[in-house]
Amino acid sequence: MVGISRDPVESHLRxxxxxxxxxPLVSDPEGRIAALYDVRRRLxxxxxxxxxxxxxxxxxxxxxxxxxxIKRHLRxxxxxxxxxxxxxxx
Numbered sequence: 001m002v003g004i005s006r007d008p009v010e011s012h013l014r015x016x017x018x019x020x021x022x023x024p025l026v027s028d029p030e031g032r033i034a035a036l037y038d039v040r041r042r043l044x045x046x047x048x049x050x051x052x053x054x055x056x057x058x059x060x061x062x063x064x065x066x067x068x069x070i071k072r073h074l075r076x077x078x079x080x081x082x083x084x085x086x087x088x089x090x
Contacts, residue, residue, distance in 0.1 A: 001023040003021070003025040003026065004026045004034075005026075005027070006027070006031055006034065007029075008029060011027075012025040012027050037050070037052065049065070049070070049073060050063065050064065051063070051064040051077045061080075061084055062083075064076050
C-alpha cells in the first residue's frame with residue numbers, strides 16, 4: 001500500500017508521523033502520477049480522491065472514487081481490502 005498526493009514532501013512527513021501510518025506516502029507535486037491514473041477533478045481543478053486496489057501481480061482489482069463522501073470512501077476501501085486479502089487475487 002502507498003499513498004500519493006500532490007502535497008509537498010514536508011506535508012507528507014508531518015501527516016505520516018501524526019497518524020503513524022503503516023505505509024509510505026509519495027509526493028506528486030507536478031501531477032505526473034495523477035495523470036497516469038487519470039485522477040483529475042471535473043473541469044480540471046486539481047486532483048480527486050481515488051483509491052486503486054492493485055493485487056500482487058500489478059492488476060487493478062477495484063477503483064473507489066468518492067469526491068465528497070470521505071467516510072464512505074474509507075468504509076468502501078476497507079471492505080475492498082478485506083475482500084482482496086481473502087479472495088483469489090491475494
